[in-house]
Amino acid sequence: MFFSIDPNGDVPIYEQIVRQIKLAVADEVLVGGQMVASVRQLAGELAINPNTIARAYQQLQSDLVLEPLRGRGMVVRRDAIKRCTKARNSIVADGVSRALADALAGGMSPDELRELFEAELSRQSQLIQSNQANASENGTST
Amino acid sequence: MFFSIDPNGDVPIYEQIVRQIKLAVADEVLVGGQMVASVRQLAGELAINPNTIARAYQQLQSDLVLEPLRGRGMVVRRDAIKRCTKARNSIVADGVSRALADALAGGMSPDELRELFEAELSRQSQLIQSNQANASENGTST
DNA sequence: TCCTGTGTACTGGTGTGATAGTACACCGAG
């Protein structure tokens, strides 16, 4: 599939998977009715214990994003995109809010903040474009 | 002093203290040569084990923000403000970067992002102003 | 039916954070 996992990050692996799947649904990379990789398959690809994937899938199931088909696998719910775009918005808003709180507590001015924001935005936009270019050269996907 | 600690947050208590002291130095609320609350005093105020405070102070000492005066307490280093503003900038940039990565991975457009950013900025700026107003009414400080 | 693949449950190890208790070396005031 398309995940990038950081095993040494401060966020748990299962939560990284949950978040990335929600973002993929919000971005319509994963659409309703589509099946996701099985626990063992994804675990093999990412070199992670299947239980960790299973835990992420359970979380996504209780968040009404995935639906289990017993004996067959997990499928994206038809109505998941609404919840995922909503979740995406609150995830982003929360991140921005935390960063802003730190910035203002540290005495950073709004103008400094805007400058930093735009710089990061253009940097990451550019980074995404180059990634897409690389991906189109060879049909790569993880 | 002025700390707000969330014992149930995802970040450790000692790290919250480290971060808030760095931000306070960057904002010149704490200036070079000024002494900080003692381990036992701050532990009493925040209802936290003194060992946790000591751990935060050790971290700040190895980060060259605080300096021990044996038998007297901890003092803010004269040259700490440079490091703290630098640390503040990287903390904020990191937070913004994470939020942007999520937003772009979730298919959010740059314009949506700017809108969200400005909304959060004005909201938190206003929130700070009202806090300052409350603080000036009564000479409160923790 | 048998086999393979699916999700799921249970158990245990490991690392980390927080707390408690105690003890030590140092400084400054009385």
Place this chain on the structure above:
DNA sequence: CTCGGTGTACTATCACACCAGTACACAGGA
């Protein structure tokens, strides 16, 4: 000097999250 304050060190304990390993129950195809 003595006493109360300071930071520091060390050990032990508890709780919790994360993860690995294994075994189980179920569905579908040969």
